[in-house]
Amino acid sequence: MHGGIPADRGALPARARAGLAWALRLALFALAAGAALHALWPRGSAAQEAASFVCPMHPAVHSSAPGRCPVCNMTLVPAAAAGEAARGEAAPIARDDLVAVRALRFPLPTRAPAWIDADGSVVALFYLDEIAGLGAGTPAAFQPALSPIATAPPAAVPLALEKGSLRAWDEALRELRFRFVGDKGGRSGETGWVSISGPPRPVLALDEDLVFVGDGGRYVLVPARDGRSLERRRIQVGRVVNGRAVIVSGLREGEEVVRRRAFFLDADRRERAELAAGGPAR
Numbered sequence: 001m002h003g004g005i006p007a008d009r010g011a012l013p014a015r016a017r018a019g020l021a022w023a024l025r026l027a028l029f030a031l032a033a034g035a036a037l038h039a040l041w042p043r044g045s046a047a048q049e050a051a052s053f054v055c056p057m058h059p060a061v062h063s064s065a066p067g068r069c070p071v072c073n074m075t076l077v078p079a080a081a082a083g084e085a086a087r088g089e090a091a092p093i094a095r096d097d098l099v100a101v102r103a104l105r106f107p108l109p110t111r112a113p114a115w116i117d118a119d120g121s122v123v124a125l126f127y128l129d130e131i132a133g134l135g136a137g138t139p140a141a142f143q144p145a146l147s148p149i150a151t152a153p154p155a156a157v158p159l160a161l162e163k164g165s166l167r168a169w170d171e172a173l174r175e176l177r178f179r180f181v182g183d184k185g186g187r188s189g190e191t192g193w194v195s196i197s198g199p200p201r202p203v204l205a206l207d208e209d210l211v212f213v214g215d216g217g218r219y220v221l222v223p224a225r226d227g228r229s230l231e232r233r234r235i236q237v238g239r240v241v242n243g244r245a246v247i248v249s250g251l252r253e254g255e256e257v258v259r260r261r262a263f264f265l266d267a268d269r270r271e272r273a274e275l276a277a278g279g280p281a282r
Contacts, residue, residue, distance in 0.1 A: 129238030
């Protein structure tokens with residue numbers, strides 16, 4: 001000691017030396033762990049090669065194993081298609097992302113809500129697919145609605161389809177007029193049902209959630225001719241039975257439409273089209 005000042009000013013207290021040693025140990029451990037991770041994790045192009053599957057709609061989604069895109073649920077395609085997507089080309093659409101339009105038979109009677117008009121005719125609203133094959137004179141029956149005080153359902157009254165009575169009600173429904181047969185009739189304003197007998201006919205059907213409404217009509221998404229991009233197909237639909245929409249026109253049996261996350265794919269398709277045109281996505 002000289003003048004109260006330690007002779008060795010570079011010396012550290014024991015507690016400080018212990019803390020410094022502990023910090024050095026932590027630093028050395030971190031360096032070792034980083035080196036191990038660096039050796040195990042692929043670098044640069046090796047990492048890209050490991051990601052050998054990509055989403056056809058979202059090229060930024062990569063995977064080293066087959067699977068589905070977490071954004072749109074489409075099947076991931078091989079990395080060869082990813083290179084095409086990086087050049088602005090869409091990857092091929094996977095076959096299991098499509099579903100074919102099938103012919104089905106719905107075991108349901110042709111039965112439509114109806115009412116008796118002021119002129120004594122019976123007006124009924126039928127779906128487009130229900131009126132196929134109907135012509136003037138087609139036999140039918142009017143079943144009045146059950147009264148709250150009735151003890152038994154009223155008897156059905158025979159009808160015949162009036163010639164030239166078809167009128168549009170909305171996009172999917174058509175208004176038909178029937179006349180009572182013979183001296184039978186009903187009260188003006190009375191409501192009920194009109195039934196047309198006959199065996200169920202085969203119809204084309206598609207899951208209801210694959211049909212979209214926009215631009216003044218209904219449409220589905222189908223693969224374009226290049227097998228890589230999607231396009232809209234305008235269709236007409238009729239009834240919806242057990243979650244399936246009856247296709248009246250626009251699709252043929254066996255044609256394929258996009259089934260996996262079609263709503264999000266349609267949004268992506270519109271966004272890509274707007275960006276390609278130089279406009280903002282809406």
